[in-house]
Amino acid sequence: MPSSATVSDSKAKKGLDLATLLQYVVLILISLLMLVPIVILIFAALKTRGAGLASPHSLPIPIYWGNITKILGMDTFWTMLRNSLLVMVASTVGVVFVCSLAAFVFARMKFRGQGLAFNILTLGLMFPINVAILPVFLVLRDMHLTDNLWGVVFVQTAFAMSGNILILRGFFQSIPSELQDAAYIDGCTTFDFFRRVLLPLARPALGAVAALTMVVSWNDVLVPLVVLNSDNKWTLPLGTMQFQGQYSGSDIALTAAFIALSAIPAVLFYLVAERQIVSGLTAGAIKG
Amino acid sequence: MQIAPPIKNGRKLQLPSGIRLGDKFVIILFLLPAFVLFTLFLAYPIIKSIYFSFFDWAGFGPAVDFVKLDNFKRILTDPVFLKGVVNCLILIVLALLVQLPFSLTLAMLVGRGLRGRAIFRTIFFLPYVLSEVITAAIWLILLNPMPERGFINAVLTLIPGVDPVLWLADPNLVMIAIFVVLTWKYFGLHLLLYMAGLQNIPKDIEEAAVIDGANKRQLFFGVILPLLSSTIRTSVYLSVLGSLQQFALIWIMTRGGPVNSSEVMSTYMYRYSFVRFDLGYGSAVAIILLLISLIFSVIYLRAFSQKDYLSGL
Numbered sequence: 348m349p350s351s352a353t354v355s356d357s358k359a360k361k362g363l364d365l366a367t368l369l370q371y372v373v374l375i376l377i378s379l380l381m382l383v384p385i386v387i388l389i390f391a392a393l394k395t396r397g398a399g400l401a402s403p404h405s406l407p408i409p410i411y412w413g414n415i416t417k418i419l420g421m422d423t424f425w426t427m428l429r430n431s432l433l434v435m436v437a438s439t440v441g442v443v444f445v446c447s448l449a450a451f452v453f454a455r456m457k458f459r460g461q462g463l464a465f466n467i468l469t470l471g472l473m474f475p476i477n478v479a480i481l482p483v484f485l486v487l488r489d490m491h492l493t494d495n496l497w498g499v500v501f502v503q504t505a506f507a508m509s510g511n512i513l514i515l516r517g518f519f520q521s522i523p524s525e526l527q528d529a530a531y532i533d534g535c536t537t538f539d540f541f542r543r544v545l546l547p548l549a550r551p552a553l554g555a556v557a558a559l560t561m562v563v564s565w566n567d568v569l570v571p572l573v574v575l576n577s578d579n580k581w582t583l584p585l586g587t588m589q590f591q592g593q594y595s596g597s598d599i600a601l602t603a604a605f606i607a608l609s610a611i612p613a614v615l616f617y618l619v620a621e622r623q624i625v626s627g628l629t630a631g632a633i634k635g
Numbered sequence: 636m637q638i639a640p641p642i643k644n645g646r647k648l649q650l651p652s653g654i655r656l657g658d659k660f661v662i663i664l665f666l667l668p669a670f671v672l673f674t675l676f677l678a679y680p681i682i683k684s685i686y687f688s689f690f691d692w693a694g695f696g697p698a699v700d701f702v703k704l705d706n707f708k709r710i711l712t713d714p715v716f717l718k719g720v721v722n723c724l725i726l727i728v729l730a731l732l733v734q735l736p737f738s739l740t741l742a743m744l745v746g747r748g749l750r751g752r753a754i755f756r757t758i759f760f761l762p763y764v765l766s767e768v769i770t771a772a773i774w775l776i777l778l779n780p781m782p783e784r785g786f787i788n789a790v791l792t793l794i795p796g797v798d799p800v801l802w803l804a805d806p807n808l809v810m811i812a813i814f815v816v817l818t819w820k821y822f823g824l825h826l827l828l829y830m831a832g833l834q835n836i837p838k839d840i841e842e843a844a845v846i847d848g849a850n851k852r853q854l855f856f857g858v859i860l861p862l863l864s865s866t867i868r869t870s871v872y873l874s875v876l877g878s879l880q881q882f883a884l885i886w887i888m889t890r891g892g893p894v895n896s897s898e899v900m901s902t903y904m905y906r907y908s909f910v911r912f913d914l915g916y917g918s919a920v921a922i923i924l925l926l927i928s929l930i931f932s933v934i935y936l937r938a939f940s941q942k943d944y945l946s947g948l
Contacts, residue, residue, distance in 0.1 A: 367749075370744050370746070370749065371749075373744060374741070374744055374745065374755050377741065377759075378755060378758045378759070381758055381759060381761070381762065381819065382758060383786070384762075384773045384774065384777055384819065385761075385773070387773075387776070387777060387786055388773050388776070391776060400784070401783060402783055402784070403776060403784055403786075404777075404786040404789065444668070445668040445669050445672065446669070448664075448665040448666070448668060448669070449665060449666055449668070449669040451665060452661070452662050452665045452666055456658060456661070456662060458658075458659075458662055464666065464670075467673070468669055468670070468673060470677075471673065471677050472932070473925075473928050473929050473932040474677055474681070474925060474928070474929075475876065475879075475880045475928065476880075477880045477881075477882045477901045477904075478880075478901075478904075478921055478924040478925050478928060479676075479677070479680055479681075479921070479925075480905075480908075481684065481904065481908040481909075481914070481917050481918060481921050482680030482681065482683045482684035482687075482918065482921060483676055483680045484908075484909075485680070485683055485687070485694075485914070486675065486676065486679055486680050486683060490675075501672065501675075501676060502676055504672060505672040505673065505675070505676035505677060506676070506677075508669055508672060508673065512669065536657070537657065537658055537661045538661060562764050565766070566764070566765070566766035566767065566768075567766075568766060568767060568768050568883045569882060569883055572883075573909060584766045584767075584768040584769075585768075587766075587768045587769060587772060588768045588772075588887055591768070591771075591772040591775070591887070592887075595772070595775060595776070599776060599784065602772065602776070603776065606769055606772045606773060609769065610765055610766075610769050613764050613765055613766065613769075614761070614764070614765075616764075617761065617764040618757075621757060621760070624764065625756075625760070625827055628824065628827060628828075629827060629828060629831040
């Protein structure tokens with residue numbers, strides 16, 4: 348695009364004009380408002396039980412680490428963390444695997460009934476998990492996969508398919524067909540093309556799909572809630588829900604500590620993978 | 636790259652649009668996992684659901700009590716279910732009237748060239764990655780009616796004459812409280828979408844409009860908004876579907892109470908299915924919910940399959 352001295356450039360005087368200043372003021376104000384709940388959570392987590400009940404949202408002075416250490420010392424906390432991790436990794440691998448295979452076929456190959464097959468698979472978008480959870484539970488029960496982390500993994504993978512196949516197909520389609528033709532002329536099998544050419548090129552899209560799936564899986568509470576029974580199989584959101592229900596009346600500080608600790612993995616991951624998560628969401632949305 | 640002869644290893648190579656031998660195998664193999672998962676966990680459950688919705692069944696043993704359409708009649712005449720529908724509609728309307736304009740305004744404020752926009756985006760989007768459980772738990776602390784314990788009321792009671800508000804216990808206020816929490820959690824997503832959409836509008840068009848004499852208002856309503864139409868469509872679609880799907884946050888915060896005043900369709904279904912184990916009934920609710928989602932999606936796709944203005948550029 349030709350660069351030219353633009354109207355908007357001339358407005359960007361050095362320093363701030365009133366409009367920009369106002370913009371910043373509004374944005375900063377709203378940012379502070381957005382962060383208030385999280386700040387209060389941290390404050391409450393660093394208080395003793397008494398202080399937590401008396402005034403959870405004041406500054407925690409002096410800082411009391413007792414609740415944090417107590418939660419970190421609970422075996423169940425780590426077990427739940429581990430279960431969440433296992434489910435998340437398995438679901439993500441499953442989603443990336445299943446969706447890249449299917450998206451490849453829809454994007455780079457032609458066959459009769461292709462449109463129909465694609466529409467069927469993306470029908471899943473209209474069948475959200477909260478609607479499907481009851482019949483899915485019944486099916487899992489028949490398959491003896493209830494109270495089983497694999498049951499959670501399969502369901503999460505199945506319900507993440509439609510959106511991610513859409514995203515990946517869009518991306519795979521954007522790879523120039525000359526590349527594919529050249530590869531085939533060189534004697535590449537379709538599978539080779541997929542593995543050696545397409546996948547490496549698709550790394551950003553695959554990263555986005557992986558990041559999105561990881562967030563959704565980690566935060567999922569409905570599927571584990573319905574599928575899992577045994578305490579030792581619970582995932583972290585489930586445990587947070589139960590802990591909150593049990594202690595929020597009697598010990599706000601302890602509850603806040605648990606919530607805060609269970610939020611740390613998600614926040615850390617977000618700070619690391621924000622770009623992938625964002626690109627996954629916008630790609631799926633804009634292209635869809 | 637070397638050009639190899641077109642026939643290799645006895646296999647005929649066709650370029651570029653023909654189907655190659657061996658491709659059929661790849662297609663079937665590659666599509667198999669997706670279709671297996673789809674059949675097992677999407678198609679089969681729907682069929683099961685339809686089947687059980689005609690029975691009165693507590694979930695154990697075979698379903699024997701065939702009640703035809705009784706479940707559906709009960710659902711559609713149950714005031715609690717209807718309250719759930721109304722509440723879903725309230726969430727949708729509020730989302731479209733409040734959340735979306737708010738997100739769009741913020742996206743415009745953050746703008747294209749504002750320094751620090753990345754930081755703002757990070758902050759605004761953060762609640763989205765927190766789980767619904769964490770969100771609900773945090774806000775339960777904030778919405779505690781006692782001003783000593785609940786920050787919201789603590790701030791409110793600073794205003795002279797204002798009493799502590801029973802956010803989650805007042806049937807008239809509970810949906811508003813829930814809506815505020817949902818906005819906190821989800822507006823970042825829409826902000827993101829609009830930021831991306833705004834990014835896609837070429838600066839040249841805006842400048843041309845300004846040169847042609849468009850003022851801010853004309854620029855926004857006449858140029859930017861139409862060019863954002865596909866983004867807005869997506870945002871609306873996600874917003875409506877999201878509102879229809881709300882479960883965990885509401886369940887944790889209020890269980891649908893007080894006295895069903897914050898009931899939504901999903902909490903209704905969950906209660907009948909997994910609390911009361913009235914599975915035939917629950918299946919019927921699931922079918923109704925599914926139909927609603929489907930009808931909405933179909934109407935949406937039909938009504939809004941206009942061309943994207945930008946696609947010609």
